Amino acid sequence: MPVPATDPPAGALDAAARLADRLRWFFLPLALCALVAVGVHTAADVVGEIILRMVDAADAAFDGLVSRWSLTAPLVDLVGPSQRIFFARAVALLWELAADALLALPMLGYDERADEVKRFRELAAKARVRPTTLRVAHPFATGAVALAGSCAVGRLLEGTLHFGLRGAIGSAADALARGCALAAVLGLVGFIAWRAVVHALVRADARSDRIPFRRARAFTVGLPGALLLLPLALAALRAAPLLSFLR
Amino acid sequence: MRRARSLADLVLAALCLWAAWYHTPPGALLRTAFARLFGARSATPPLLSYYGAGARTFQLAEPLPPRAVLSPGAALGLGAQSALERTSPADRAQVLARAGLRSGSADALGDWIGREAQRQGSREAAVLSLFCGEEAARFARERSGSGRGGASLEELARQLPPLYADRVALAATALTLGTAYALGWPLPDSAQVTSPFGVRAHPLLGARRFHSGIDLGIPVGTPVRAAAEGIVRRASDDRVSGRLVLVDHGSGVSTVYCHNDALLVAPGEVVTRGQVIALSGNSGLSTGPHLHYQLDLPRGPADPLLFRAARPPQLASGGTEP
Numbered sequence: 001m002p003v004p005a006t007d008p009p010a011g012a013l014d015a016a017a018r019l020a021d022r023l024r025w026f027f028l029p030l031a032l033c034a035l036v037a038v039g040v041h042t043a044a045d046v047v048g049e050i051i052l053r054m055v056d057a058a059d060a061a062f063d064g065l066v067s068r069w070s071l072t073a074p075l076v077d078l079v080g081p082s083q084r085i086f087f088a089r090a091v092a093l094l095w096e097l098a099a100d101a102l103l104a105l106p107m108l109g110y111d112e113r114a115d116e117v118k119r120f121r122e123l124a125a126k127a128r129v130r131p132t133t134l135r136v137a138h139p140f141a142t143g144a145v146a147l148a149g150s151c152a153v154g155r156l157l158e159g160t161l162h163f164g165l166r167g168a169i170g171s172a173a174d175a176l177a178r179g180c181a182l183a184a185v186l187g188l189v190g191f192i193a194w195r196a197v198v199h200a201l202v203r204a205d206a207r208s209d210r211i212p213f214r215r216a217r218a219f220t221v222g223l224p225g226a227l228l229l230l231p232l233a234l235a236a237l238r239a240a241p242l243l244s245f246l247r
Numbered sequence: 248m249r250r251a252r253s254l255a256d257l258v259l260a261a262l263c264l265w266a267a268w269y270h271t272p273p274g275a276l277l278r279t280a281f282a283r284l285f286g287a288r289s290a291t292p293p294l295l296s297y298y299g300a301g302a303r304t305f306q307l308a309e310p311l312p313p314r315a316v317l318s319p320g321a322a323l324g325l326g327a328q329s330a331l332e333r334t335s336p337a338d339r340a341q342v343l344a345r346a347g348l349r350s351g352s353a354d355a356l357g358d359w360i361g362r363e364a365q366r367q368g369s370r371e372a373a374v375l376s377l378f379c380g381e382e383a384a385r386f387a388r389e390r391s392g393s394g395r396g397g398a399s400l401e402e403l404a405r406q407l408p409p410l411y412a413d414r415v416a417l418a419a420t421a422l423t424l425g426t427a428y429a430l431g432w433p434l435p436d437s438a439q440v441t442s443p444f445g446v447r448a449h450p451l452l453g454a455r456r457f458h459s460g461i462d463l464g465i466p467v468g469t470p471v472r473a474a475a476e477g478i479v480r481r482a483s484d485d486r487v488s489g490r491l492v493l494v495d496h497g498s499g500v501s502t503v504y505c506h507n508d509a510l511l512v513a514p515g516e517v518v519t520r521g522q523v524i525a526l527s528g529n530s531g532l533s534t535g536p537h538l539h540y541q542l543d544l545p546r547g548p549a550d551p552l553l554f555r556a557a558r559p560p561q562l563a564s565g566g567t568e569p
Contacts, residue, residue: 017250020257022445031260034267041271045298045405056493056514060483067486076487077459085499085545089295091274100273141367153266156391159408162386187259191252244390 024112032107032196035188036142037100039149043236044096050231051095052088059084100223103142103200110199120194123201132208134222135201141226141233142200146185146193148236154185154245182245270409272297311353313556316462319429323370326425327377330417331356345380369397371422375404378418379411402499422498423544427554430474430496431520432505433540436528438463441537444550459548460503460541467508467536470523472567474502479516479524488539489531499545506533 005064020027022089066072113119115165127135158181165173269275272294282289311329313322331339331351343351346359356377363373368386376384390406391398400422404415442462446455471546473494480501481493496502508528518524529536542551 013254014250016257017254020249021253024253024256027257027260031256031263034260034263037267037271037273040262041273041297048298056480060481060485063485063488064437064483065487067531074489076485086295089298092298093294096272104273149263152270153262155406156266156270156408157262158390159386159406160410163383163408163410166382184259184262187255188263191256192259192263241390241392244392 004194028112028192028195029108029110031192032110032199033104035149035153035192036104036107036145036196037149038152039145039147039236040096040099040104040232042148042152042239043145043232044092044099046235046239047095047231048088048092050235051091052084053086055079055084055091059087095228095232098228099141099145102229103138103145106203107196107199109203110195112195116195116198120198120201123198125207126205129168129200130202130208130213130218132213132218133226134204134208137222137226137229137233138204139197139200141229141236143193143197144233144236144240147242148194148240150185150188150193150230151240151245153188154181155241157181157184158245178245185242185245251473270297286490287543290364313428313554315556317424319558320361321353321357322428323360323374323421323425324355325353325428326423327356327360327374327421327423328353330378330421334417342378346377370425371397371400371403372402374418374421374425375400375415376420379407379414383407383411383414419498419545423500426475426496426498426500427542427544427549430500430502430542430551430554431472432555433471433474433502434463434465434469437471440464440552444548460539461504461551463538463540465527465536465538467526467528469505469527469538471504471525471527471538473518473522473524475509477501477518477522479512479514479518482510482512482514484510485531487532489533490525490528491531494518496525501543502551503539503541503543505539505541506531506537 062079063076066075127139158177161177161180162173165176169176204222211217211221268278275291275294275297278291279289281287283290285344311325311332313325317325328351331342334342339351343349348355348359360370360373360377363376364370367373367376367388372384372388375387379387384403387403388398391402400415400419404411407415440461441459441464444461445456448457471492475494475496477494477496479492480495481491484490490510491503491505491507492510492512493501493503504525506528507525507530509526511526512518512524512526527536527538540551542549542554
C-alpha cells in the first residue's frame with residue numbers, strides 16, 4: 001500500500017514565509033504601534049514616583065488655597081495621602097494615552113519601502129541641516145520608547161519561558177530563556193524598532209515642511225509635543241536595562 | 248532571504264502584539280471594548296493596576312491585632328501571617344511547605360524572613376521569596392541589577408512574568424502590614440485619645456463626618472516624633488489641617504501629623520524613628536491643643552490603634568478638631 005506523501009517541514013516553513021511576506025503590509029504597522037505602546041507604558045510606569053512628588057506639591061498648594069474659605073474648606077480632604085497614589089497613577093495613565101496618540105497610533109500609517117536605510121540617512125541629514133524641535137524630539141522619543149519596549153518584550157518572554165519551562169527542562173530553562181530574550185531584544189531593535197524611528201522621521205519631516213523654515217522659529221515647531229514626550233523618553237532610556245540580559 | 252526575514256518579522260510582531268495586548272492599559276481598553284462588542288466576559292484588570300507592577304494592589308481586609316510591642320522583624324512576621332491568613336488553606340500550605348516551615352505563626356515567619364533577608368540582601372526580596380518562591384526572588388533580584396542591595400518590591404516585581412501578580416500582591420500586603428505593625432507612637436503613652444477614628448459628629452461643623460485619624464490631647468509645644476524612619480513628602484500649612492507633616496515609610500504606608508505649632512523638617516528630608524519632626528499646637532481648624540495622627544495604607548486611612556498593642560487612655564467624650 002503506497003504511503004501518502006507529506007510535505008517536508010521545509011516546505012511548510014516556506015509556505016509560512018511566503019504568507020508572512022504577503023502580509024507584511026498588515027502586520028508591520030501593527031508591530032510598530034504595539035512596540036511603541038509597550039515602550040511608552042514602560043516609561044510611564046517608571047515616572048510614577050516623579051508624578052507622586054508633583055501630586056504632593058500640587059495637593060499642598062491646593063489645600064492652602066481651598067482652606068481659606070469655609071465653603072471650600074471640605075475640599076482639603078479631596079486628596080488625602082491614600083489618594084495620592086491613585087492620582088499619580090491616573091496622571092501617568094493620561095500621560096501614557098497622550099504619548100500613545102502622538103507616537104504609537106501614527107505607526108499604523110507605516111508604509112515599508114525597499115530603500116529604508118537610504119530614506120533614514122536622507123531624513124537624518126535634512127534634520128541636521130534644517131532642525132526643528134519636531135524633527136529632533138519625535139524620532140528621539142520614538143527610538144527611546146522603542147528600545148524600552150524591546151527590553152520589556154524581551155523581559156516578558158524571558159520570565160514566561162524561564163518559569164514555564166523550568167519544570168520540564170530544569171536549569172537549562174534559564175539559559176534557553178535568556179538566549180531567547182536576548183535574541184528577541186536584538187531582533188526587535190534590528191528589525192522593528194529602527195523602522196519606528198524612520199517612520200517618526202518621515203512624519204516629523206512632513207509636518208515640519210508644512211511650515212516655512214525659519215531658523216529663529218524652528219525651536220517652536222513641535223514644542224508642546226516635545227515637552228510631553230521628552231520626560232517619557234528619558235524615563236524610557238532609564239527603563240531599558242539592556243545589560244540585564246547579559247547578567 | 249526576504250521571506251525568511253518576513254517570517255522573523257512576523258514572529259517579532261506577534262511578540263509585540265502579545266505584550267501590548269495583555270500588558271498595557273491601551274491593550275486593556277481594547278480587550279474590554281472587544282469583550283463588550285462580542286458580548287464576552289472580560290477578566291481585564293482595572294487600568295490603574297498596570298502601574299507599580301501590581302505591587303501596590305492591597306487586597307486584604309482587617310489586620311490581626313498585635314499582642315505586644317513588636318520589633319521590625321516580628322512585625323514583618325505578623326504582617327506575613329496576616330496576609331497568609333486570608334489565602335486559601337491550600338495556598339497557605341504550599342507557601343509554608345516551600346519555605347520549609349511547619350507553622351505559619353508570626354514568630355516562625357518573622358524568623359524565616361529575617362534569615363532570608365540576610366541571605367537575599369533585603370526584606371523585600373525575602374518577603375517575595377516567601378510568597379513567590381526562592382527561584383522567583385533570585386530571578387527578580389538578578390534581573391533588577393540589585394544584587395544584594397535593596398531594590399523596592401515594585402522594582403523586583405517588574406522582572407517577574409504576570410503569572411506572579413497575585414503572589415506579588417500578597418507580598419506587598421505583608422510588607423505594608425509589617426511596616427504598619429512596626430510603627431512607633433508619635434507622643435508619650437500618657438497622651439489621651441480625645442477623638443477616635445471613624446464617623447463622628449464634627450466638633451466644629453456639626454454634621455457627621457469621617458474622622459481619618461485619631462486626636463491625641465497634648466499641650467502646645469510637645470515634641471512630635473516620627474513613628475518610623477521615612478521620607479518627608481509634605482511639610483505644609485493650611486487653614487484646615489494647620490501645619491502638617493506627611494512621612495512616607497515605604498511599602499504604601501504613610502503617617503500624617505496635623506495642627507502643629509512648628510514644623511522642624513522639610514519635604515525630601517529623611518527622618519529616623521523617634522526623631523522630633525514638629526512641636527504640637529492648635530493650628531488650623533481646631534478647638535484646642537492636640538495632635539491629629541493619621542495612618543494611611545494603600546486602600547485608605549486606617550485606625551492607628553489597630554496596629555498598636557498598648558492602647559493609650561481614651562477620654563469618654565470630647566473632640567478637638569477636624
